[in-house]
Amino acid sequence: MSKYVHIVFGDSARGSLxxxxxxxxxxxxxxxxxxxxxxxxGPIYEIETEVGMIKRIEYFTDILKKVSAYEYxxxxxxxxxxxxxxxxxxxxxxxxxxxxxxxxxxxxxxRCLVSLLKNRDLYEVNVSESYVRGYNDNEYIPRALAECSxxxxxxxxxxxxxxxxxxxxxxxxxxxxxxxxxENLRILKDNKIVGVDESYYDNDILYNCTLxxxxxxxxxxxxxxxxxxxxxDLYIDYRVRKLIESGKIEYRGKLAAMREFEARLIxxxxxxxxxxxxxxxxxxxxxxxxxxxxxxDDNLEVDTTHITKWDTVDLSNKLILDxxxxxxxxxxxxxxxxxxxxxxxxxxxxxxxxxxxxxxxNGELVxxxxxxxxxxxxxxxxxxxxxxxxxxxxxxxxxxNFDD
Numbered sequence: 055m056s057k058y059v060h061i062v063f064g065d066s067a068r069g070s071l072x073x074x075x076x077x078x079x080x081x082x083x084x085x086x087x088x089x090x091x092x093x094x095x096g097p098i099y100e101i102e103t104e105v106g107m108i109k110r111i112e113y114f115t116d117i118l119k120k121v122s123a124y125e126y127x128x129x130x131x132x133x134x135x136x137x138x139x140x141x142x143x144x145x146x147x148x149x150x151x152x153x154x155x156x157x158x159x160x161x162x163x164x165r166c167l168v169s170l171l172k173n174r175d176l177y178e179v180n181v182s183e184s185y186v187r188g189y190n191d192n193e194y195i196p197r198a199l200a201e202c203s204x205x206x207x208x209x210x211x212x213x214x215x216x217x218x219x220x221x222x223x224x225x226x227x228x229x230x231x232x233x234x235x236x237e238n239l240r241i242l243k244d245n246k247i248v249g250v251d252e253s254y255y256d257n258d259i260l261y262n263c264t265l266x267x268x269x270x271x272x273x274x275x276x277x278x279x280x281x282x283x284x285x286x287d288l289y290i291d292y293r294v295r296k297l298i299e300s301g302k303i304e305y306r307g308k309l310a311a312m313r314e315f316e317a318r319l320i321x322x323x324x325x326x327x328x329x330x331x332x333x334x335x336x337x338x339x340x341x342x343x344x345x346x347x348x349x350x351d352d353n354l355e356v357d358t359t360h361i362t363k364w365d366t367v368d369l370s371n372k373l374i375l376d377x378x379x380x381x382x383x384x385x386x387x388x389x390x391x392x393x394x395x396x397x398x399x400x401x402x403x404x405x406x407x408x409x410x411x412x413x414x415x416n417g418e419l420v421x422x423x424x425x426x427x428x429x430x431x432x433x434x435x436x437x438x439x440x441x442x443x444x445x446x447x448x449x450x451x452x453x454x455n456f457d458d
Contacts, residue, residue, distance in 0.1 A: 058150075094289075095286075121292055142170070154199075155197045158240050179214045260303070263319045323343075346359065349444060352443075404427075
């Protein structure tokens with residue numbers, strides 16, 4: 055009688071499936087091979103060859119050294135080779151089931167495995183074709199087997215289906231394209247595997263950094279949690295350190311492990327505003343800087359008159375921006391002598407300068423410029439200070455903090 059061999063991606067997936075099989079005897083019972091590789095990262099060019107495998111091992115060795123994961127270095131080569139040998143040594147009469155979800159690692163791995171085992175009796179189950187129940191009884195679509203509890207596997211395992219010849223050939227064709235690609239990072243976009251630059255997640259990492267030091271583990275966790283892609287902490291940790299090397303963020307503590315150091319964006323509010331307005335202002339006796347903005351003749355006038363001389367300044371139509379070196383920020387907006395809005399002493403966690411160009415109804419090119427301020431006290435909102443083509447201040451919802 056033929057027996058089943060299940061191939062899954064990741065240790066967590068292997069543990070969940072093993073627990074289910076050991077406690078729920080069924081017709082699909084069999085052995086489990088867990089692939090610990092992450093096919094979304096690293097070179098896969100001619101991976102079936104010795105040269106291709108060596109380059110892949112060298113790539114991961116460099117990453118592990120960078121994140122100080124020395125405990126894995128000793129066995130990395132053996133682990134890579136052992137997995138591929140386990141796959142090749144599956145008995146001929148076995149029914150091979152490949153478990154996968156809608157994520158880059160699984161989808162690249164699926165195509166690699168089908169190519170390696172193309173003359174075998176192959177089956178698959180896509181866990182992303184099922185809903186599972188999460189916290190508060192909310193149902194969601196899992197992106198990987200690791201996101202399914204052993205209890206949920208009971209409903210998913212019945213969807214195992216044979217990979218027919220046409221699908222097999224299509225997967226092999228996909229793999230032929232992938233194995234000849236030179237990118238070291240891949241994502242899943244519109245159900246297609248796409249090669250991208252290694253800096254793909256850098257902007258997300260920077261978004262989750264602040265002007266104040268945060269635990270690196272928190273930055274990495276937030277980047278992973280908010281990403282549309284299913285990406286592992288190893289790669290994000292690696293990119294954090296590359297951003298440190300490039301001078302975009304700084305750290306304190308020990309780089310031995312992500313939980314042993316903190317990181318923040320390099321720069322401060324004074325540097326930011328000095329660059330935006332191309333002028334410096336003096337600090338007052340309380341440690342605050344002040345920029346006074348006003349619309350005049352369709353232009354933005356920037357005034358840095360020291361607070362001790364404000365009796366010589368007309369404040370009736372001014373947007374006053376105040377901040378100190380501890381990133382405390384205040385805003386007061388006066389128009390025709392009326393105080394339209396005041397915001398006092400919020401601690402800025404991040405700040406951005408955004409520009410956009412478009413044509414208005416008359417075909418004229420309009421350039422919008424805005425300062426975007428994020429602060430923990432604003433919760434899931436951000437403060438938009440539009441400075442061109444006209445001054446306005448508003449609170450907007452930060453959709454990046456919400457799930458789809």
